[in-house]
Amino acid sequence: MNYWLMKSEPDTFGIDDLQRKPEQTEHWDGVRNYQARNMMRDDMQPGDLVFFYHSNCAEPGIVGIMQVVKAGYPDFTAFDPDNIHFDPKSRPDNPTWFMVDVKFVRELARNITLKELKEKSELAELALLRRGNRLSVMPVGAAHWDFILGLE
DNA sequence: GCCAACGTTGGC
DNA sequence: GCCAACGTTGGC
Numbered sequence: 001m002n003y004w005l006m007k008s009e010p011d012t013f014g015i016d017d018l019q020r021k022p023e024q025t026e027h028w029d030g031v032r033n034y035q036a037r038n039m040m041r042d043d044m045q046p047g048d049l050v051f052f053y054h055s056n057c058a059e060p061g062i063v064g065i066m067q068v069v070k071a072g073y074p075d076f077t078a079f080d081p082d083n084i085h086f087d088p089k090s091r092p093d094n095p096t097w098f099m100v101d102v103k104f105v106r107e108l109a110r111n112i113t114l115k116e117l118k119e120k121s122e123l124a125e126l127a128l129l130r131r132g133n134r135l136s137v138m139p140v141g142a143a144h145w146d147f148i149l150g151l152e
Numbered sequence: 153g154c155c156a157a158c159g160t161t162g163g164c
Numbered sequence: 165g166c167c168a169a170c171g172t173t174g175g176c
Contacts, residue, residue: 007173007174009174032172033159034159055173055174055175056173056174056175057174060174060175114175131157131158132156132157132158132159132173133157133173133174133175134157134158134159134172134173134174136173
């Protein structure tokens with residue numbers, strides 16, 4: 001089993017929104033970055049656990065845990081001209097973009113903030129804290145996963 | 153709202 | 165294939 005972190009802006013789709021979804025499950029659409037696409041298409045498997053990270057907000061940080069419930073499949077929002085994530089170069093017979101389905105597992109007892117994560121030397125190699133850190137989907141090593149949960 | 157750090161696009 | 169211009173992300 002592998003561990004991941006996925007970012008979302010709480011103003012657009014926060015962990016509360018996931019919790020309110022039918023079956024508390026949602027397709028993680030709209031990722032338009034090739035590195036993130038590759039991970040969702042090739043590497044993320046049902047059963048994998050995912051940190052839900054709130055970005056672009058007052059207190060960015062890890063707020064909960066999700067589980068992958070469906071492996072990578074074509075992101076159909078790319079096919080819909082009326083969708084904000086429409087991309088004409090992605091076609092149903094040769095899709096460019098992929099997504100996974102995730103299910104709410106639980107909220108963390110508290111927001112483990114970016115600020116706090118940055119203070120931990122144990123997390124220096126965490127992808128979230130590395131150069132650029134703009135990927136919206138990234139892997140988390142098992143040791144990092146356990147360490148972060150230990151902060152809760 | 154600013155701006156640094158990207159990734160993408162397109163002219164050449 | 166290079167690289168400048170542009171758009172986006174996301175912390176602050």
